Amino acid sequence: MSMYLSRNLLASSIFLAMLATQAYAQDPASSTPSNGAPAAGQESPTSQAPVAEKKAVQLQNVTVTAQRRQESVQKVPISITTLDSIQLQRMNVTRIDDMKFVVPNVVIEQNTALNTGLKIFMRGVGQDESMFTAEPAVGLYLNDVYIPRMTGAMLSVFDVERIEVLRGPQGTLFGRNATGGAIRYITKKPTGETYLKLNASVGNYGRRDLGLNFSTRLGKDIDVTGAVMSSNRAGYIHDLTHNRDVNNVHQNAARTTVAMPWGDSTYATLNLDYTRDTSGATYAVPVKLDTNGKLVPVLGSFYDTRTNTPGSNILRSWGSSLTTDTDLGTVSLRNVLSARGLDNEFYEDLDGTEQTRYHLYQNQKERSYSYEAQLISQLTGPFSWVGGFYAFRETNSQPTRNDIFGPGATNYISQQDNAYALYWQGDYAFTDRLKLTGGARYSIEKKDFLVVSVRPNGSQAFTVAKSNRWKRPDWKLALDYDFAENVMGYASLTTGFKSGGFNGRGTTVAALGSFNAETLTAYEMGIKSSLLDNRVRFNIDYYRNDYAGIQLSAVDPNGVFSVTNATGAVLSGVEMDAQAQVTDAWQVGGGFGTIDAKYQNYAPVNAATFAGMDLKDAPKFQWHLSTTYIQSLANADLIWTAAVKYTDKYYENQALSPIIMTPTHLDARARISYEPRNANWSVALWGNNLTNNHISAGGFDIAGLGIAVIYPTMPRTYGVDFKYRF
Template sequence: MRKTIKFNPLAVGVMLACGASFSYAEAALEEVTVTAQKREQSLQEVPIAVSAISETQLIENGITDMTEIQKMSPNTTLQVSRGTNSTLTAFIRGIGQQDPLWGYEPGVGIYIDDVYVARPQGAVMDVFDVERIEVLRGPQGTLYGKNTIGGAVKYVTQKMTGDTEISIGSALGSYNQRDLKLKASTGLTENLNIGAAVASFNRDGFGENIRTGEDQYNKDILAARVSLEYSPTDSLFFRLAADKTTDKSASRHGHRLGIGANGEPVLDNVYDTESNLPSDNLVETSGMSFTAEWELSDSITVKSVTASREGKTETVIDFDSVSTASFDVPAIYDDEQLSQEVQLIWQGENADLVSGIYYYDGTAAGAYDAVIGGGTTAVNGSVDTQSLSAYAHYNWQFADQWNLNLGGRYTRDDKEADVYNATLIGQGSDFSHDKYYSDTPESVLNTLRTDYTNSDSWGEFTPRVGVDYQVNNDVMLYASYSTGFKSGGFDMRGVETANPNTRNGYAPETVDTVEFGWKLDMLSNRLRLNGALFRADYTDMQLTTQRLLPDNTTVGDVLNAGKSRIQGIELEASLALTDNLSANANLGWVDAEFIEYMSGSTNIADTRDMQNTPDTTAMVQLNWSLPMAGGEMVIVPSASYRSDTQIFEYPSALDQEGYTLVDLTATYYSADGNWNLGLQGKNLTDEEYRIAGYVFGGAFDTAFYGAPRTIALTGSYNF
């Protein structure tokens, strides 16, 4: 039989309204362990807003990639970025980064175990070989560092048991979905374990290029992970791990919202295109890590995490979705990173400490061409970053039921950037001409607009102070003040001839957040109700403003031109009605308002709103288990809601009205626990909804959409 962990969200009001009686229920919710504070703790003891989604929940909710986690966490946006298949756009509580251009920093940190993933390319990870996924909301600057001012998402993999375990899983579904997962681990000796997992995800497109018949919105991904774990003594643990993902899904082009550049009509199917560009697309990401843990004593543990990651992207974006080079953008990205973290964890009788030193060395490089008719704007460059930080987080039980949390982190960032921007006569620069425009003459330089190398450094201290009160074994209240910052940088698109100050770069942005929260277990541990009230003051916001130049090209300036106030509430609840029936739900409400948005000397805050931040997110689901044929059938109906969403800070044709997605899954577990079989229905009402896009006016307004209705038959077998 399966082991079910149910701890999610808030259907309490729904159940109470239905007149549910709890007097007969013997069911109880299980304890949930998280590592949100870089050590194992019960979810109910962690004084921060965190959601944890277990492997069982991932299976029973039919969650296949990182973006579907957004419905399980309030005030969270995780979407596939515009014009891509596996680049992640992440926002939490109104803070994030939509533009995946090299050199720009994210506002939500992504982690594989304890390793920071610096670039969003390839971050839409498919779910396999995972123990749980944690979503930490609010600034995590003390323990996790820069670029977590909105929060962090942690992908936690499983440790091996030493037993020989082999499993195979597959899925067959709509649009010729064909997924296969293989996983195996065994003990080579009493203290040495080896494991590997490989997964192939394939699906035909939701649409097609009507000129060539090639797929649009298809899936062609191969991912693998291997690990070696060694425990020579009870106090020593070592893990060597490596992973690689190759995404060959077709390049994705947007749906034109208006008449094309040559008078082409709007296509009926929002997933179709008529692009002149080929469908070739490649995203490769890989990484290695070495983790060493040494328990020096019952109270002191030293941990080291050494990691490297690299990624490569070759893609094309057709901004006009027509059969001529009206607005083509071929692009390449190349990045690599090396990080080293050393932690000291101390546990005393009434206090504990997590401290460490973190070093990061990374390079993000790339190039793209904006080919418009017979001309090209060529942009390329790179950013080298070195970052060093030291941190400490101290928790002191100063009275029987009271804890004081004190933390701080100092980070020093050094960056050096090379930036090049020129206009060319002809189609394509050196990197793209032969591949896409070889039937036209070679391009020649028209105007050199930017060509500089510059460097800068920033230092930032991010403190945290909090207090929590354990009212009794079932109730914990907390209050905290925390800060976070996103690193400064240089505008890779900067046009120095139009804005000479672009070579000076832009400064970090910061956020100060006050949070009041609670963790409640009630009704003899059958009802769990967690929540938080928060207010954030967001300053020196890095905003991109667009201008039209006399040569009819556009320039975007990145400026520290914004201030905003963000406040809201988050509720998560679980209710165990009986041994066989539970309800989960969450609710997020956020009021995000610009206080200042400077355009030159004019404050235009009244005309701007926070992007990718619906004011209301909600999810409600039931989890019903039934004895069947000697095993157990688990049925999970769910509905998730997102209110009106503005894709950019300014209103546009892309803005999405509120919508609800309805899902239904049924999973059968065999009596011996060796196999399961599931039927998963996603977006059953076939809701059409936009998740991203580009707005350049008229023929160049294009949108990207979430998946239509899909049905899949899934299964797995443990040997």
């Protein structure tokens, strides 16, 4: 740890000095307003008015609601990364996993075999088992509604106001399954403005994306906004057996928001969304290690495979939420009522051969309902608080069949989850500089689990029924102090909790076991600063996670899945995030993160498995750099954006298989847009994975079945975006 700490503290010091030197190179008094991205929630106009007066070059102020009320991101004692709609566009963020280019210490990838599956690890805390009986460790929220499953969680980024990424446990305010952190996806709010916007994109691999965004006012005070989109791309992996390209994308989605006053003191917002994904089955590529230990493709290319089934994968998901905000004078009352559903049927060939070594069939039906009531104080003074009640109910049912060298038994699996919580968090300002934050949450979760196994001949093999309940208090303490007007230091102690459950992947009575809850105690200290008249923003933090009862998912050499609580771990590291508005036209940013992870508290019998071993999905070092430059032309702006991300190697499974390890890699992307000031259109040229990496985003190494496959990331892609406002 000391090596990483010293190396990265030195790197951050050099980076800050570089930014400060660049910022001092221009006199603020003679500068024009920044053309950088606007504050969160604002949208850059298609045309820009001429500058009327000279102002200081500054970064835009960013407002977030990470603590359930609006605050400056630099005043919240939490590690947060946020991008608004313009920044997301310029960084070419089209899916949630593209956020990895700007967030330290995060692994965000498409989950194994699922085009719409999302795997997230933050600071080494996460879950890669997509079965509904396993819970994610990083909470995903769409307009403050919890998305409970990894399947269907790979949200396309459109019609978005901003995305907030909160690192570290967020259990006090955000509740269940946020031990690693939380991602908040916030769509555009209706404002009464009237517009219709067309977005189109074409690129290699047959990419054809089309979207429409609209906003209007109905009658006197009903505001409506929304969007529809279609995303299409041909496959980038070639199936030699059937001479076809696979791993394509075909997705259609729509969202709409209706907002209106409801009586004299209440404002109501209705959100609706729908997604249909018919991209088809996702296939892996067979690989092996050569005599020098180098990973090589079995078929000569990292983008060639073989199959013996056409496969299928169809997903439909939908959701609705009604939010009411009522001004009660000293407090405001917020009610959030939601309902969501998901249907996903697929048959996947997981082995990369023309044999039926391992095929998987699933047909998941998920329904979830939640209600949350929040009271938020509105009194002025040193004390402010928020409290609430949360209730959640989810049902899942799914026939699952593992075809291993022939048709297997079908397990009809169902589970019902019920969760309830009471929470409160407040802060008290002792002085203008010193503030104490305290919070608590009490959670109760109950799960009822049932499996009926049917043999291929139709006879019943066995029935397993289990039920369990978990109760847990979580709490938070944080102290922050303003060392100067724009320099805040903070220290926090936070706990997190993820309930236990049952191994839904088990194929025998013995394998359908239970596992206990996992818990986390997080220590963090950091500094947030806005320097040089807000031209430089520099944040740095140190964290330590004491991780107990880790829910480890693994696959044995015979293809049997298991989930255990065999060990705990300590994870610690340093994170840095910085931005600088160098001139009115040039903004740069960057950061890094380290993870020093060690297993602990394992039994002597497990020492060979855990002693001195790395944790999966926990790269020791990552860094990122980005830049945006706005070049003024006669009547237009040429906007250049580029980003690079370096990631140390990390392992994709508990056994630390070198075959499906993600190697050290450097990824880069760039975008150039031409935006006329007095026109309603713009055009952009972009490129992703400019280094043309073919790294693994996941895979299977199952020796007993002769399976060694990876799911390679997309090769280099490029294309053109066109936008028009009617």
